[in-house]
Amino acid sequence: MHLTIGYLYGDLMNIYGDTGNTIALQRRAQWRGIEIKIKNISVGDKLKKGGVDIFFFGGGQDQTQQTVAKDMQKGKGKLIKAEIERGIPLLSICGGYQLLGDYYRPHKGPKLAGIGLFPVYTQASFERMIGNIVIEVSPHPEVGLPHQLVVGFENHSGKTFLKPEAVPFGHVIKGFGNNGEDKSEGCIYKNAIGCYMHGSLLPKNPQLADWFLQKALEVKYGTKVELKPLDDTPELKAQRTAITKFG
Amino acid sequence: MNLKEFTAIAAGKTVLGLTRTLKVGGGSAAPGLYALKIYPDLISKLSRQIPQTVVITGTNGKTTTARMLAYFATQQGLRVLRNTTGSNLERGIASALINSYQADELLRVGRSGPATYDLAVWEVDEAAFNLVLPQIKPDLIIFLNVFRDQLDRYGEVDSVVKKWAQTLKHIDPQTTILINGDDANLLELRSSFRGRIRTFGVKNYKISGEKTFADKQKTRLDFEAVGVKTIGLQKTSFSITWDKFSTPATLPLPGVYHVYNFLAAFAAAHIMDLPLKPILKNLPRFSPAFGRVEKLTFKYAGDRTREGYIFLIKNPAGATQVFQTIAPELKKDDRLFLALNDKLADGTDVSWIWDTEFEKLKRKVQELKIFVSGSRAEDLALRLKYAGFDPADITVNRNLVKSLSSAKRKLSGRLFILPTYTALLELQKILAKSGVKQHYWKES
Numbered sequence: 001m002h003l004t005i006g007y008l009y010g011d012l013m014n015i016y017g018d019t020g021n022t023i024a025l026q027r028r029a030q031w032r033g034i035e036i037k038i039k040n041i042s043v044g045d046k047l048k049k050g051g052v053d054i055f056f057f058g059g060g061q062d063q064t065q066q067t068v069a070k071d072m073q074k075g076k077g078k079l080i081k082a083e084i085e086r087g088i089p090l091l092s093i094c095g096g097y098q099l100l101g102d103y104y105r106p107h108k109g110p111k112l113a114g115i116g117l118f119p120v121y122t123q124a125s126f127e128r129m130i131g132n133i134v135i136e137v138s139p140h141p142e143v144g145l146p147h148q149l150v151v152g153f154e155n156h157s158g159k160t161f162l163k164p165e166a167v168p169f170g171h172v173i174k175g176f177g178n179n180g181e182d183k184s185e186g187c188i189y190k191n192a193i194g195c196y197m198h199g200s201l202l203p204k205n206p207q208l209a210d211w212f213l214q215k216a217l218e219v220k221y222g223t224k225v226e227l228k229p230l231d232d233t234p235e236l237k238a239q240r241t242a243i244t245k246f247g
Numbered sequence: 248m249n250l251k252e253f254t255a256i257a258a259g260k261t262v263l264g265l266t267r268t269l270k271v272g273g274g275s276a277a278p279g280l281y282a283l284k285i286y287p288d289l290i291s292k293l294s295r296q297i298p299q300t301v302v303i304t305g306t307n308g309k310t311t312t313a314r315m316l317a318y319f320a321t322q323q324g325l326r327v328l329r330n331t332t333g334s335n336l337e338r339g340i341a342s343a344l345i346n347s348y349q350a351d352e353l354l355r356v357g358r359s360g361p362a363t364y365d366l367a368v369w370e371v372d373e374a375a376f377n378l379v380l381p382q383i384k385p386d387l388i389i390f391l392n393v394f395r396d397q398l399d400r401y402g403e404v405d406s407v408v409k410k411w412a413q414t415l416k417h418i419d420p421q422t423t424i425l426i427n428g429d430d431a432n433l434l435e436l437r438s439s440f441r442g443r444i445r446t447f448g449v450k451n452y453k454i455s456g457e458k459t460f461a462d463k464q465k466t467r468l469d470f471e472a473v474g475v476k477t478i479g480l481q482k483t484s485f486s487i488t489w490d491k492f493s494t495p496a497t498l499p500l501p502g503v504y505h506v507y508n509f510l511a512a513f514a515a516a517h518i519m520d521l522p523l524k525p526i527l528k529n530l531p532r533f534s535p536a537f538g539r540v541e542k543l544t545f546k547y548a549g550d551r552t553r554e555g556y557i558f559l560i561k562n563p564a565g566a567t568q569v570f571q572t573i574a575p576e577l578k579k580d581d582r583l584f585l586a587l588n589d590k591l592a593d594g595t596d597v598s599w600i601w602d603t604e605f606e607k608l609k610r611k612v613q614e615l616k617i618f619v620s621g622s623r624a625e626d627l628a629l630r631l632k633y634a635g636f637d638p639a640d641i642t643v644n645r646n647l648v649k650s651l652s653s654a655k656r657k658l659s660g661r662l663f664i665l666p667t668y669t670a671l672l673e674l675q676k677i678l679a680k681s682g683v684k685q686h687y688w689k690e691s
Contacts, residue, residue: 016398020601020633027633061403131595153596155398200601203629234632237643238625 002035003216006052008080008096009060009068010040016155018058018093020200024209025054032228034213043071047079053216054089055080057096059156059198065095065104069112072099077115084117089191089215093201094156097186097194098122104158118187118194119163120178130155132246133175133197135185140167143191143215149173150205151242152197160196162187169195174247191215204242206235255286259345275334279341290337291382293344296362297328300383301515302369302376304411305391305427307565308508309335309370310536311500312391315512317368318533319526320519325365335372337379343369366519374401377414387518388418389425389511393432394564395602397594408432412439425514427507428466429453445469445518447510449485452503470514472496472506480540480556480576482531487513494523499531500540502572504565538671543683545655545662553655555662555683559671560585561593563602566665570607573663577615580660583608585631586621586647586670593667597623605634617641620650621670647673 005022022038029036041047060068072080080100084090090100098104101120104112114121133154139147150170159179162168168178169186177185177196186195191212195201202209210227217225259282266277282289294300301316303309317327330343349359361367371379373393380388390411393404401407412435415424420442426433428446437444447470473493475485483498483506498509509530516526535541543555558573560566577583589595608615619628619641628643644650647670654662666674678684 014602015395015403016596017598017601020598020630023601023633061405063405153598155596198596198598200598203601203633204626234625234629234638234641238629241625 001033001217001221002037003029003053003213003220004051005036005038006047006055007038007040008055008057008092009042009064009071010038010056010058011042012064012068013058013060013096015059015061016094016153016198017200018056018198021058021091021093021202021209022056024200024202024206025056025212028206028209028230029213031230034217041076043067047076049079049083052083052088053220054212055083055091055192057090057092057100059094059096065099066112069099069104069114072115073113077117081115081117084190084192087191087215087219089212089219090193091202091212092192092194093198094154094196097196098158098160100192100194101160101187102163117192118189119166120160120187120194121163122158122160125157125159127159127180128155128157129159129176129180129196131175132242133177133185134173134243134247135170135175135177135197136173137170140188143188145188145211146207148205148207149243149247150197150201150208151239151246152195152199152201152204154196155198156196160187169193191219204235204239206230206232206239251286252289252292255282255289256345256348258282258285259342260348263342263346275330275342276336276338277342278345279338279343282345283338283341288382289341290344290379291384293361294340294367294383296360297364297367299365299519300367300369300385301387301389301519302371302380302383302385303389303391303511304371304373304376305389306373306394306396306562307568308391308504308511311505311539312389312508312511313368313370314536315509315533316515318529319512319516319521320366320368322525322529323521326363327366327368328361328364329368330370335370336375337382340369340371340379340383373407374410377410380414381417384419385422387423387425387515389515390427390430390433390436391507391511392427392430392564394562395599396562396564397599398596404432408435412436415440418442423518425511425518427511428468429507434466445514447471447507447514449473449475449503449506449510470510470517472510475503475506477501477503477572480573489514489517494527496527497531499533500535501576502540502568504568504572505540537675538666543664543678545658545683553658553661555664557664557666557671557674559668560603560665561668563599563604567604567607569665570604574608577608577663578660582616582618582654582658582660582662584618584620584651584654584662584664585627586619586650586664586666586674587623587627588621588667588669588673589623590669592669597626600627600630603630605630605636609635614640618650618654619643620645620647621667624650648677651677 100117101114104122168184169188172183259278263278330339423443429448448468450473470489472485538559541557545553558569624645
């Protein structure tokens with residue numbers, strides 16, 4: 001078996017250790033004998049249906065996000081949406097999450113159009129929401145995501161609000177989450193998750209990393225997949241320590 | 248000296264005496280903090296009395312560059328004042344200015360204090376730069392580099408550079424600025440400054456900077472290192488070219504990043520008209536700042552000794568450069584001791600370890616024993632697992648004292664100690680207590 005991670009704008013959107021997420025996916029696949037490669041998909045690159053088995057989309061600097069937003073409007077956004085519809089898993093964080101919503105409204109200047117994958121919108125604020133974050137993910141049985149605690153580090157001033165039809169990824173136990181107001185964090189749509197959790201997220205939350213791998217294999221090979229269990233002692237120790245310290 | 252100024256300095260001196268007597272610190276920040284509350288103009292008032300001032304900023308290398316420039320100038324007989332202990336915020340500079348007064352001479356104006364110095368060399372934090380600069384009015388500003396570092400505090404690289412550019416617009420064009428010409432982000436500063444600009448860099452070397460769009464356009468470098476060769480952990484050799492001159496140099500430090508620090512200090516000395524010959528002659532005897540390639544000797548029973556090296560790690564670019572430098576030197580029986588803290592001065596966000604190439608440490612030596620400590624030891628251990636190290640070779644203990652002592656136990660090779668900033672400060676104390684080295688504020 002083999003998988004391809006599509007690292008969306010990996011050369012531009014990779015702030016706050018987001019690359020750790022692709023490292024986690026890569027290693028956890030390799031440890032199970034699954035071949036995996038990471039493909040950077042940047043400005044001007046072509047993307048075609050079935051070319052990617054998991055999407056990852058990190059955060060970036062303000063200027064970069066404008067360039068990326070523009071590029072996504074040129075067909076790439078449409079294709080990503082179609083791929084998510086057929087079950088391709090996606091993880092997006094911070095800036096990447098914002099650009100997959102309806103729009104981002106800065107303090108001044110025009111709105112930055114998103115691709116409307118997640119039914120959310122983001123507004124710039126003067127508040128820096130920064131610190132360790134612990135959330136409780138309620139079960140999403142429709143996609144096989146069990147109840148769990150997830151820990152990370154957030155650092156954003158954009159406030160993201162969910163539209164009525166949006167399903168939050170989790171409920172904030174400690175931290176700010178989407179907007180620091182309604183205790184929601186992130187958004188989940190099909191097998192796509194958007195959130196504000198750096199940290200890096202996946203190394204310390206291995207159960208979530210494996211969920212992405214499992215979804216990717218199921219979509220690609222069309223069968224139910226059981227991943228071989230790994231010895232996750234250091235992963236779970238880091239997770240538990242962080243949750244106890246900050247939760 | 249007006250009354251307010253006198254009170255501020257006297258109060259600073261009192262705080263300095265107290266912190267040292269009570270052993271609560273080296274007195275490199277608190278005196279300035281209190282004195283500035285009493286007299287906010289203290290820095291501009293006092294620093295004006297020093298004939299020449301150099302300011303050094305950038306993400307990595309400030310302390311080493313400042314120390315090197317001070318070393319060069321001192322050899323020429325100049326009296327140099329600097330903020331010695333890496334205390335590089337406004338309060339650290341105020342503290343250094345206050346400390347320049349002899350306590351018993353405070354009442355005899357002119358006999359001590361800043362006026363008795365020829366040169367001030369200030370290392371200034373990237374964010375504090377914009378606040379401190381207008382108060383200091385330097386003759387020379389050195390921009391070393393700009394990398395992602397503690398984004399929870401400084402913000403993104405773009406915004407750091409933008410703020411520097413804003414500050415430069417209001418700087419006296421009599422000032423000279425010296426820029427690392429290999430860092431494309433810094434080259435953008437040129438359009439914001441009207442005065443003289445000089446550049447330094449390493450020939451055919453590309454620093455893995457943060458510039459992602461246009462590749463660095465080749466800039467003419469005013470001071471350039473050519474043919475850089477690292478010789479173990481002891482030294483680096485190369486030639487320096489400037490104007491129509493070229494001369495060989497040997498730096499008693501490993502790593503290309505130190506060549507950049509040297510070039511900055513050398514160029515600064517040239518701009519200040521210091522004679523260059525003695526600089527190059529005395530260069531091999533330069534000793535680095537605390538925690539930067541610092542060599543230690545551990546004593547064991549029966550007169551046995553073991554070597555230790557301390558390398559500060561604090562951000563992805565700096566830590567990766569350290570790994571690249573030591574990896575080829577790691578031998579069988581050597582051990583690594585890594586400490587990751589998440590206090591304010593380290594950055595509360597430990598995500599940066601995932602941008603740091605720990606994979607670079609994984610060379611040659613297969614069964615390297617690694618000891619991992621600090622308040623986020625578990626995160627660091629996890630990063631090492633994902634960099635390809637076997638968890639069975641990694642010993643995790645958050646307690647620095649205990650972890651260091653097990654790393655030293657039955658050590659038959661060398662111990663490489665790689666701490667983040669506050670872990671380094673704690674280690675200084677632990678090592679001082681066990682007699683391995685002096686307390687840090689006694690060093691200069």
